[in-house]
Amino acid sequence: MYSSYKWIICCCSCPLSVETLCAAFVPDYLETFDSFIPNCWEEASDGDLTTGPTSFGSGDWGSEEFAHASTSGGGAVNVNLFNVGTSDWVLSPLFDLSAGGYEVNLDVALTSYNSTAADVMGSDDEVVLAYTLDGTTWTAIQTWTAANQPATAGETFNADISTITGSTVQFGIYASEGTVDDAEDYDFHIDNFQVRTIPSCLDSNNLQLVSVTQTTADITWDSNNAGTAGNFEYLLDTANSYPTGPDAMVAPTGTLTGVSGAMLPIAQAGQITGLMPSTDYDVYIREVCTGTDTSPWSAAFAFTTACAPITDFNEDFDSVSTPDLPSCWSFFATDIATGTDPYVRTSTSADNSAPNGVQLYSGSANGTTIPADVLLISPVLSNLSAGTHRVRFFADITVATSTVEVGTMTDPNDPMTFTALGTFSPTTTHTEYIQNFDTYAGTDTYIAFKHVFASTFDNLYLEQYSLGNDPSMSSTFRYHIIICYRYYGNYWLDE
Structure with missing residues (x-):
């Protein structure tokens, strides 16, 4: 036996705002974290991969430029790991992956607290990209520790999730300071979270700066395409405009010739010329697999060209916002x-x-x-x-x-x-x-x-x-x- 009820809400003089739950997203999906918390995302704290988060609505994740670089291409998210016992989550919307054939990728970086300087993770610290099918049981996709922490300037992590075919899949990034009170005080950054169909021409990633002069930049990166012919294009940007999505129509600045290979990843190197001194740049790389098949643009890699020598200056440090130093100091x-x-x-x-x-x-x-x-x-x-x-x-x-x-x-x-x-x-x-x-x-x-x-x-x-x-x-x-x-x-x- 059961009863049926009808609820009637009356309000004679006030508007009502009702927010419904988000439906599961069907990829392709990209979140650039230009604002935080994004729609359909959630913060949480406490718990672990066994229990899942136990407190919802707040946490230590917050909005910040990626790797604390002002030229990182927009907003990002980071968490500071210093206080022993810190355990915080950022949770994605639900995804319908029933069709299969998807991958997840995101940009990650690790810097010293509120700085672009390098640092190291604590002895028992971990940051985990995980997923759940039921909201309770979480399975790790990738775990970062002191043994495999991300690069200071950032790198892109990719994972094939084609075997995960649930209709209500949720992803979470879990950060734990552990139980050992290490001296390390650092920030872990994430940006450009994507769930997408695996492209036929895969992204390049792990962009690194080898050296820079006033007018040139020597960079390295990885190709993830077996049998690559070593044909690449690059895009230079000084306006922090990120070429999003696998089909972003952004004209390249120039070309770079790499090397062929079959053992993945395939290390590449090249030099970008014609730069201006003392200028902030973002560089993106994409591979040309065939004449009509190009990879998505990589995540932005930020660098600054060397300063030109000067003979005089007038500097009172009043033109900058604290705590920054002026350019070239x-x-x-x-x-x-x-x-x-x-x-x-x-x-x-x-x-x-x-x-x-x-x-x-x-x-x-x-x-x-x-x-x-x-x-x-x-x-x-x-x-x-x-x-x-x-x-x-x-x-x-x-x-x-x-x-x-x-x-x-x-x-x-x-x-x-x-x-x-x-x-x-x-x-x-x-x-x-x-x-x-x-x-x-x-x-x-x-x-x-x-x-x-x-x-x-x-x-x-x-x-x-x-x-x-x-x-x-x-x-x-x-x-x-x-x-x-x-x-x-x-x-x-x-x-």
Whole structure:
């Protein structure tokens, strides 16, 4: 015996909004995560592959540029794994895969927390791409650990799922920090999630930058087509427009000739020419399997060409948003094993003239038992050995044991190439210091400012004002720097 009920909802003065459940998608399907959470997706937390997620509606996944690269081609999603016990999910819509013959692919990357720098996964951390047919039992398609973590700049993962033929298949990306409280603090990124019919000409993937100059970029990638003839096209983009879908009609920028082979994947290499200095590019690769059959465009790979040497500049760091440095300025800061890492960044707390300056922070390094290199590095210069330059700066300090070194560098990525030309010990009185380069005859092309700290949590504040004519040096150039150094324990005081 059963009863039948009719529900009648009356509202005389208010509009009603009703959202129905999403129907299962029939591929092809692409999600680019330009917004988060996308329609029909869901966040969840807790649980594991045995139980599935146990809490729904929130989690630690969030919107972010892919691999923290501003030229990544649009929004993406990442999760930070640092706090022990973190267990979070991002769940796809349902898919009807009854027809079979599909594959799933997505872009993945791993970077240090809120940085483009490399990092490593913790000893028992894992990120898993999995699927479920019933919402309870989850099966892993791919598991990433410290042994096979994604590339820092990103790579594309493909999996043949043609044997999965359910009508209500759901995918999930599960991230776990495990039970071991490792020191690693990193972000795992995903983007461009696709479920699609397996194309006859498969995508190229694993794009990597080998080297870059002002006008060229040497890249490598993998072909996934057995018997490839080595014919490829590339697309260059500076507008972050992603050529989506297997049939995206985007004209290529040029061609690249690779190698043939049968053992998959087939490593390829090529050089892109005709680039502009100091320019952000996205590059995409596709293979031409036959005259009319081309692969889908690969995921975007972002790179920046080298800066052209300059003879003068005017930089007060006010044109950028904190914590970024201006184009062609760089830094080096050593990661330490435990505690807070040193860093170099622009900050509104570091300015001598509002709004921005540069902060060089020692973190938990103390300069003796925990050493670290912390340097701010100028753009590449073409006339450093002309004997016509000087650095002029102001500094003050409340702890007299820390110093400021001014010198030159050969390689901004290698602190061992730093050569100090002058060491300054600021006092509590704001004092001007000058470092002359009139006798410098070396071949270095960078000026660097090194924070030589004698205790933890030291802050060195710098601000670059101008490079201009210096009448005292035969109407040539000088580098005019103001450095403000103060240490107040955990407090920052604006200049």
